[in-house]
Amino acid sequence: MRTAPAFRIHYGIVTNALADDRNTRSPLGGEDLYQAQTEVRQLKGTVAALRTQLEQLHAGRDEAVQTAVAAAQDEIRQLHTTIQMLREELQSMQLHKDEAVQAAVTAGRDEARQLHAAVAALRTEMEWHGFQHADALAKQQRTADDELRQLRQTIAALRAQLEQPHGR
16 A cells, blocks of 8 residues: 655755655655655745745835835924924014014104104294284284374374464
8 A cells, every 4th residue: 555645844844754764665656756856846946936035025015114104204304394494484474573563653653752742843833923923913003002192192282283373
């Protein structure tokens, strides 16, 4: 009775248990044994090639993941930098706006003070001119009154002279 060859897997190496046993005679003939051993060698090569390919795939995948993570981290850093720059620019713009508003308020207050001062000066000048005009008018009135009094006195003196008898 012939038994099927027993194959053992030990650390990834497939061996023919019957071929390793020196006391047992191989049921396969010489040519069959050679073909079986050739097939085992080819299968071992295929397994090794597939293992290498699988390891390369894992390495490539790991490298792609690391590259993607590094790119994402770099983009995150760039976004943080951009956010910080935009925040600083916004704060700067707010500061400039506040300064411009403060300058406009100050300028408005200064202009209002100047206008109040100008109004007060014009009012004072107008009152002074009013007093000057009133004084000039009063002076003219006094002069006119004095002249009128003098003229009346002259008229009275002339009338008195005319009414006196011609007696010289």
